[in-house]
Amino acid sequence: MKLKRSITVAAMILVLLLTACGSKNNQQATAGTELDKVKIASWSQPISEQTNLLVSEEKDFFKNEGLEVDFIPGAGGGDAIKNILSGKADIAFTDPGSLYFALNQGEKLKVIYNIYPQNVFNVVSLKESNITKPEDLKGKKIGVYSLSSGTRQNLLVLLNQAGLTEKDVTIVETGLLNFAPLMQGQVDATAATDTGLVTAAEKGLADVNVLEVKDYLNIPSDIFVVTEKTYNEKKDMLKKFVKSYQTSTEWMISQPEEAAALAVKHAIDGKDEKHNLEIIKLRNEASISEATSERALGALEVDVLQQGADSYKKLGLIDQDLHMSEVIVEDFTK
Known part of the structure; x- marks a missing residue:
């Protein structure tokens, strides 16, 4: 009886050891999985309205698609575009005006996502x-x-x-x-x-x-822009990024209080949680439009961005006729 009990105990210990080893190996395998780094050049420092891009420690929006976000701060939309033109970043978080100026200078760019379709x-x-x-x-x-x-x-x-x-x-x-x-x-x-x-x-x-x-003219406030080269060579990465960003935006829309609390840790302007919540609610509203309701978050409207380009030329801000239908791609937001 004692022998049988000893064998049973030994067997249980062996099972526990094997389970522990297996769990450790699985953790090591997960930890060892390499994530593709996607470099986002922003127009700003990391701020509360961008919390959904900044919470990789707490949320797996991008990790679930095999991506790691590298946030590159800037000082204006022009900075963000310079960073993708120089190859320092993959995607520019920028504004239509900066896009128009770059296109006016002959740069080859593509718009892949409408971050804030509402003019703020x-x-x-x-x-x-x-x-x-x-x-x-x-x-x-x-x-x-x-x-x-x-x-x-x-x-x-x-x-x-x-x-x-x-x-x-x-x-x-x-x-x-x-x-x-x-x-x-x-x-x-x-x-x-x-x-x-x-x-x-x-x-x-x-x-x-x-x-x-x-x-009076509801052109978007911010958009994601890439170079033609990045668009042609990294479509799979861009598709994963857009899917992840949509998920992160859905989270911030549905959980603004949680986002406001996390902004305290991640945003340079995020010290006041109540203030963060007000800012996040405004940007949540700006993320939604009739087009996003009919299609998906990030849906682009060629005619609206064309109106903006035409207005910029009329105002003398640019001197070239821009054809936005050649610049906008909707491969990733359908």
Whole structure:
């Protein structure tokens, strides 16, 4: 009886040892699996609105497709495009204006995903100024981040819709803290974004009128762009990336509170969880459009981006006719 019991115990120990070894080998095999690195050149530092791109430690959106995201910060959409043209990155997180400028210079690029189909730019003024429509901007001083920023470009788009040009207003470079000059009366209005307005409201800005550029020309705020070379040579990687990004966006839309909490760790502007949540909710809204509802997240609209290109030429921002149907590809968002 003792012998039988000893044999049984020994057998159990052997099974446990084999199971432990097998588990260890499986963990080593998983750990040893190489992920394909996809380099994303952003227009900015890692910020809360991009949390879905920054949480690889906690979430497996990209790992599940065999990808590892390498986030490359920048200082504007032009930076992001320079990084893909130089080969430092695979994909540019950029804006249509920067795309138009690069295409105007003869660069061969492809648009593969519509990150924010909603235009998030605006022009804000104090109610006492009584600026309620684009026509009211005539003769006014208007602040912009810089003369090369999206705030100026979108301001010009808005003016164009009212039959006005840059000559009809006085544009003032105010820097990123552009709401201070508005509150101090140094400008009559300021061109900004929805997230900038949230930050200003948290700091005491109230009683304002807001002209939303999307009400006049709703070109996307941000898009994913690649070079023709990358598009031709890395289609499988791009397909996996788009699928992963769609999944990560769905998560941020359905779990904004979790995303806001994780942004505290990953975003340079993410110290305040409540603030993060407001920003993330705005970007979730900007990620959705009629086209994304009918097709899928990231769905591109050729006619809208063409309208933007035509407007940029009319405004003198570019001098070439751009044919966006030759630039936009929908291989990955169908």
